[in-house]
Amino acid sequence: MVDDCKGKDRVEALRREIHRHNYQYYALDNPTIRDDEYDQLMRELLQIEEKYPELVTADSPTQRVGGVVQKGFTSVPHRVPMLSLSNAFDEGDLREFDRRVHNNLPGEEVSYVVELKIDGLAISLWYEKGMFVRGATRGDGEMGEDITVNLRTVKAIPLRLTEEVPFIEVRGEAYMPKDSFLRLNEAREEAGEQLFANPRNAAAGSLRQLDPRITASRNLSVFMYAIGFLAGNNPGSHDKGLAWLRELGFRVNPEHKVCQDIQEVIAYCQQWQAKRFDLPYAIDGMVIKVSSLEQQERLGATLKSPRWAIAYKFPAEQAVSTIKDIILR
Numbered sequence: 001m002v003d004d005c006k007g008k009d010r011v012e013a014l015r016r017e018i019h020r021h022n023y024q025y026y027a028l029d030n031p032t033i034r035d036d037e038y039d040q041l042m043r044e045l046l047q048i049e050e051k052y053p054e055l056v057t058a059d060s061p062t063q064r065v066g067g068v069v070q071k072g073f074t075s076v077p078h079r080v081p082m083l084s085l086s087n088a089f090d091e092g093d094l095r096e097f098d099r100r101v102h103n104n105l106p107g108e109e110v111s112y113v114v115e116l117k118i119d120g121l122a123i124s125l126w127y128e129k130g131m132f133v134r135g136a137t138r139g140d141g142e143m144g145e146d147i148t149v150n151l152r153t154v155k156a157i158p159l160r161l162t163e164e165v166p167f168i169e170v171r172g173e174a175y176m177p178k179d180s181f182l183r184l185n186e187a188r189e190e191a192g193e194q195l196f197a198n199p200r201n202a203a204a205g206s207l208r209q210l211d212p213r214i215t216a217s218r219n220l221s222v223f224m225y226a227i228g229f230l231a232g233n234n235p236g237s238h239d240k241g242l243a244w245l246r247e248l249g250f251r252v253n254p255e256h257k258v259c260q261d262i263q264e265v266i267a268y269c270q271q272w273q274a275k276r277f278d279l280p281y282a283i284d285g286m287v288i289k290v291s292s293l294e295q296q297e298r299l300g301a302t303l304k305s306p307r308w309a310i311a312y313k314f315p316a317e318q319a320v321s322t323i324k325d326i327i328l329r
C-alpha cells in the first residue's frame, strides 16, 4: 500500500509537470525542458503506470495513442451548428460587409478581430470538467464525424484544461505544417504511393485514418479560434475569448489584431497577403469577426453563414507549377 501511495503521488506530480511542459512546447511554442529530460519524465511515468495500471487516467500524457484500429467513424450532432464563412475577394467586398454590419447596428461602435485563415480541417473539441471527451470534424455543419481517438494523438490538443470548466466546446483548425507536408510527400514518393495535393488534404487524410498510430505519425497541429458552446457566462468579446482559450491550455494563433474600423482591417489583410508564404503553415486568407459577442448575437446568421464574420480570400497564386514551389517560395 505504501508503495502504491508513493506511486500515486509521484504519478500525479509527473503528470502535472509533463502537462506543463506540453503546454509550453505545443501551445505556446516555448519549450521549457530539453527533449532528453522530457523523455526521461515520460519513461518514469510509463514505468510506474505499467507497475500500477490502476493509476492510469484518461488525461495521462501516456494515453495519447490508442492501439485499436477503428472500423469507421460515427456521426455526431454539433450542439451549435458549425457555420461556414461567406467570402470577400477584394477591398470592395470588405467595405460592403462593413456597411451591412453597420446597417444592422445603426449608430454603434464596432471593432473587428482579424485572424489568419488557416488552410486545414475545421474541428470541434468537447471538454467536460476540463477533460477532453470528444472531438469531431465539421462535417456538414450540423453533423460531424467522431474522430476523438485520432485527435487525442495531436499533442497541441490538451487532454486536460488548466481549469475544470463544467462544459465547453471549442472550434479550431487542424493542419499539417509545411515541412511535415513536404517530408510526408517525399516519403510517399519513395514508396511509390500517391502524393497529397496540398497540406489541407494531407491533414484531412491523416485525421480520417482508421489507425490512430498513423495519425500520430503525421505531426499534425491545431489553432483554436472560437468557443462553440459554453456552460456559464461568456468572456464578452471574441478577443477576450481567444485570450481565455490560451489560458485554458489551447494553442491560439498569435497573429490576430483588433481593428477599430474597416480601413485598419483592409491594411492588416494586405500586410499578410504580402507575407503569407513566410509562415510555416498554409493560410488561404484572413477571417474578420465582429469582436463583441453581444453584437454577434444580435447580428445572427443566415442559414449557412454568420452575419458577423467573413473570410477574405487571397487571390490564387498564378504561374506556380507545383504546391512544392508555392511552399518553398
Ligand SMILES: NC(=O)c1cnc(OC2CCCC2)nc1N
Pocket (backbone or CB within 6 Å): 083, 084, 085, 115, 116, 117, 118, 119, 120, 173, 225, 226, 287, 306, 309
Ligand atoms: N480557418 C480559420 O483559420 C478560421 C475558420 N473559421 C473561423 O471562424 C469560424 C467561427 C465563425 C464562423 C467561422 N475562424 C478562423 N480563424
